[in-house]
Amino acid sequence: MANQIIKIGLTLTLAFIAFNCSNSGPDLSPEPTRKVMKNIPDWYIDLPKQDGYRYETGSATSQDLQLSVNKATLDAASRLAATINSQMEGYTKRVQEENGLGADSDILDRYSQVQSQTIATALQDYSVAKKQILEERSDNQDIYRAYVLLEWDEGAAHKRLLDKIKADKEIYDAVRASELIKEMESKVEAYRQRMGG
Numbered sequence: 001m002a003n004q005i006i007k008i009g010l011t012l013t014l015a016f017i018a019f020n021c022s023n024s025g026p027d028l029s030p031e032p033t034r035k036v037m038k039n040i041p042d043w044y045i046d047l048p049k050q051d052g053y054r055y056e057t058g059s060a061t062s063q064d065l066q067l068s069v070n071k072a073t074l075d076a077a078s079r080l081a082a083t084i085n086s087q088m089e090g091y092t093k094r095v096q097e098e099n100g101l102g103a104d105s106d107i108l109d110r111y112s113q114v115q116s117q118t119i120a121t122a123l124q125d126y127s128v129a130k131k132q133i134l135e136e137r138s139d140n141q142d143i144y145r146a147y148v149l150l151e152w153d154e155g156a157a158h159k160r161l162l163d164k165i166k167a168d169k170e171i172y173d174a175v176r177a178s179e180l181i182k183e184m185e186s187k188v189e190a191y192r193q194r195m196g197g
Contacts, residue, residue: 041132044147048129052155052191055129056080061136061145068146069131076150081123084152088119091180098178107174114164114171122157126150155191158184 047055058076062068092112095101101108129151136143162184166172175181 039132039134041130041147041149043130043149044132048149052153052187052194054080054084054152054154056083056150056152058148058150059146061143063141063143065133065144065146068133068144069148072131072146072148073128073150076148077123077126080126080150080152084119084123088115091115094180095175095178098180099175101174107171110168111165111171111175114168115161118161118164119157122160123152125156126152153191155187155194158187159191162188 044057044059047057049055056076056079058072058074058079060068060071060075062071092108092115095111096105096108099107127150128148130149132147134145134147136145162181165175165181
């Protein structure tokens with residue numbers, strides 16, 4: 001039995017090595033040329049800043065133009081989600097500290113759930129604000145390098161979250177005096193004014 005497992009393992013290893021050696025397509029991650037470095041969009045290096053919005057960039061390469069854009073968008077969306085989730089963890093900690101809620105508090109758990117569900121939905125509301133595609137050559141093959149800038153409306157997300165918190169009277173009563181809720185209300189008011197209502 002042990003010999004059979006070793007044979008299977010060796011066979012799989014050799015097959016993997018043979019596949020990798022024979023799969024010598026173009027390098028889809030070539031080192032950027034001077035031309036590529038010179039043409040990196042300014043907004044990719046210095047993210048725009050605008051009240052009520054959050055921005056994130058992504059870059060990817062592919063032999064297929066649309067796939068390069070899709071991969072770059074996914075890269076930027078993953079970074080955006082990580083940043084926002086980190087911020088939301090900070091919000092939960094602030095709610096706990098500002099309101100004297102213990103880590104095992106039912107109110108804190110419910111607040112955290114409402115926040116996670118609302119932000120998970122709101123994260124889908126990003127839009128591609130800008131994109132730039134450069135064509136490169138690698139191993140005599142065309143490679144497309146896409147740069148993408150995502151824009152996420154933070155004010156709209158805060159409005160949704162605040163609406164959900166207010167809909168649960170017990171949670172709202174427990175946290176409404178906190179500085180965090182006051183900050184959120186201020187951001188939501190700025191969002192309403194920005195949207196003309």
